[in-house]
Amino acid sequence: MNMLPVVSVKDLSAAYRKNRVLDRVTFEIQPGTLTSIIGPNGAGKSTLLKTILELHPRLAGEVRFFGSTYQKMKSRIGYVPQRGSVDWDFPTHALDVVLMGLYGKIGWFRWPGRKHREQAMQALAEMGMADYAYRQISQLSGGQQQRVFLARALVMDADLYLLDEPLAGVDAATERAIMKTLNLLKDRGRTVMVVHHDLQTVEDYFDHVLMLNRSVIAHGPTREVFTDVNISRTYGGTLRMWGGRSG
Amino acid sequence: MTGLSPNAVWVLCSTLILGTASGIIGCFAYWKRQSLMSDALSHAALPGVIIGFVLVGEKHLPVMIGGAAISALVGAWFIHLIRSSSRIKEDAAMGIILSVFFGFGIMLLSLVNRMAGAGQSGLDSFIFGQAAAMVVKDVRVMSGLALFVLLIALLAYKEWKLHLFDPAFAQGLGLSNRFMNSVYLMCLVLVIVIGIQAVGVILMAALLIIPAVSARYWTHSFGWMLILSALFGGGSGAIGTLLSVYGKGWPTGPFIVISAACLFLISLTLGSSKGLIIMAIQQYRQRRLLHQPRIREQSAMERGRSA
Numbered sequence: 438m439n440m441l442p443v444v445s446v447k448d449l450s451a452a453y454r455k456n457r458v459l460d461r462v463t464f465e466i467q468p469g470t471l472t473s474i475i476g477p478n479g480a481g482k483s484t485l486l487k488t489i490l491e492l493h494p495r496l497a498g499e500v501r502f503f504g505s506t507y508q509k510m511k512s513r514i515g516y517v518p519q520r521g522s523v524d525w526d527f528p529t530h531a532l533d534v535v536l537m538g539l540y541g542k543i544g545w546f547r548w549p550g551r552k553h554r555e556q557a558m559q560a561l562a563e564m565g566m567a568d569y570a571y572r573q574i575s576q577l578s579g580g581q582q583q584r585v586f587l588a589r590a591l592v593m594d595a596d597l598y599l600l601d602e603p604l605a606g607v608d609a610a611t612e613r614a615i616m617k618t619l620n621l622l623k624d625r626g627r628t629v630m631v632v633h634h635d636l637q638t639v640e641d642y643f644d645h646v647l648m649l650n651r652s653v654i655a656h657g658p659t660r661e662v663f664t665d666v667n668i669s670r671t672y673g674g675t676l677r678m679w680g681g682r683s684g
Numbered sequence: 685m686t687g688l689s690p691n692a693v694w695v696l697c698s699t700l701i702l703g704t705a706s707g708i709i710g711c712f713a714y715w716k717r718q719s720l721m722s723d724a725l726s727h728a729a730l731p732g733v734i735i736g737f738v739l740v741g742e743k744h745l746p747v748m749i750g751g752a753a754i755s756a757l758v759g760a761w762f763i764h765l766i767r768s769s770s771r772i773k774e775d776a777a778m779g780i781i782l783s784v785f786f787g788f789g790i791m792l793l794s795l796v797n798r799m800a801g802a803g804q805s806g807l808d809s810f811i812f813g814q815a816a817a818m819v820v821k822d823v824r825v826m827s828g829l830a831l832f833v834l835l836i837a838l839l840a841y842k843e844w845k846l847h848l849f850d851p852a853f854a855q856g857l858g859l860s861n862r863f864m865n866s867v868y869l870m871c872l873v874l875v876i877v878i879g880i881q882a883v884g885v886i887l888m889a890a891l892l893i894i895p896a897v898s899a900r901y902w903t904h905s906f907g908w909m910l911i912l913s914a915l916f917g918g919g920s921g922a923i924g925t926l927l928s929v930y931g932k933g934w935p936t937g938p939f940i941v942i943s944a945a946c947l948f949l950i951s952l953t954l955g956s957s958k959g960l961i962i963m964a965i966q967q968y969r970q971r972r973l974l975h976q977p978r979i980r981e982q983s984a985m986e987r988g989r990s991a
Contacts, residue, residue, distance in 0.1 A: 487852075490856060491855075492852055492855060492856075511856065511857075511858060512858075514856065516852070516853065516856045518850070518852050518853060522850070522852060523849055523850045524715070524849070527715065527848070527849045527906070528900075528903060528904045528905055528906045528908075528909055529845070529849065529904075529905065529906050530904075530905075533845075534849070537845075537846050537849070537850070537853065537857075540842060540843075540846055540857055540859075541857040541858060543842075545840075545843060545859075546839055546840060546842070546843070547842075548842065549842075573904050575904075589853075
């Protein structure tokens with residue numbers, strides 16, 4: 438492929454206090470791919486997303502989005518943080534949270550209008566959450582909260598989506614709804630990167646996989662890269678898939 | 685307003701505006717989980733007030749407010765420094781700074797009070813608050829700054845909501861965390877330093893914390909929480925000042941805090957969204973719903989037996 442990569446990361450390193458979490462991470466993400474980032478706990482998956490989005494300081498390395506810097510391309514990137522990163526007791530309703538995805542377009546110090554409300558409502562409906570638009574976010578289940586977060590990203594109409602563990606701790610219906618949406622985005626030519634934890638579903642859900650353990654162990658099409666050898670290299674050889682894989 | 689001197693009316697207006705501003709900034713502090721920070725900063729303002737007084741040699745409010753602001757910001761910076769460069773957690777750091785700065789302020793105050801003519805300085809009123817001692821010039825400075833804070837809070841309502849709910853996402857949209865935190869700290873310090881003359885350094889935090897907590901019992905909407913908190917803050921400021929003015933020189937701070945506490949008790953019991961009574965009623969209804977089918981079954985069984 439000769440297309441300009443959506444994300445290009447070169448020799449990226451980052452640390453939390455004494456621990457080097459990312460060590461010279463290098464990879465390129467091609468447009469229209471649906472990539473899962475997998476690796477054991479503490480492998481630096483979330484840190485990778487936060488560092489390329491400049492939410493966490495980097496020690497060294499270069500990150501380019503669409504051939505340019507993050508600051509210039511910010512409006513084309515939709516980030517879905519971990520559900521646990523916010524306080525769901527905050528007094529607001531689902532539609533209001535989705536509207537936040539439009540704040541960049543609405544402009545600072547301006548109030549959202551009816552058009553914005555309709556857009557947000559549509560995004561909620563796409564996630565099957567239309568009935569819950571005016572429900573307090575504290576009264577939503579974990580899966581519903583995750584869908585609200587995804588609706589907020591959808592409404593941004595970004596070209597690149599970065600999701601941090603969107604499938605963690607959600608029910609089966611939400612998992613299906615989220616995967617349907619991610620595939621829809623991919624079909625529309627958008628690029629999606631997902632921090633993922635469930636090895637059983639990697640092959641079914643994602644066409645590319647980035648295997649991370651402080652540095653990139655393997656990266657490429659799932660069919661070629663997601664092998665037993667690479668899995669045990671990523672997870673330190675302690676993990677065996679139940680009943681054998683790729684059977 | 686019979687019985688109130690023109691000066692008292694001015695003071696009343698200014699505590700009303702002050703309470704409104706602190707009610708709103710208090711909501712921000714509440715959602716930043718920094719209610720205690722406001723207490724640390726208001727105590728940390730005392731040394732600055734005294735040093736400002738000594739520098740000018742008389743009670744000159746703008747200088748003393750400036751001193752208070754610098755002193756509070758130095759306190760905030762120390763708390764940040766202790767937290768980021770050692771294993772000490774934020775609450776402990778706040779405890780250290782709060783007590784050390786306050787102790788240092790009281791020490792300075794004792795020294796200044798020994799100086800000739802300082803007995804009339806009115807510096808003591810900065811500890812417990814003495815709204816009645818304020819003059820029109822003080823009132824203007826105070827109201828002007830409080831209105832400025834209100835303006836910042838209301839103009840950027842949408843941005844505050846986003847920043848408080850999800851700072852990481854806000855950053856992605858271009859709303860810098862560092863910038864919002866600085867504006868927040870500036871507003872917080874402004875409200876504290878303009879409030880300490882009327883409410884006092886010891887009790888100023890109550891006017892920031894209590895209205896916000898009370899408002900939480902009435903609503904599920906961030907906008908309404910701000911409005912209610914502003915009303916509660918303004919209300920307790922006005923009630924406290926009235927009591928103090930009629931009491932001929934009673935300290936304002938304690939009355940303001942007691943008024944706020946009364947509003948809190950009312951909210952805690954009667955609050956329409958999280959109040960104790962509404963929760964009890966909901967629990968009672970649920971329990972009855974749980975028992976109802978069984979009662980019907982039972983009575984049906986009894987009817988069957990008697991037939």
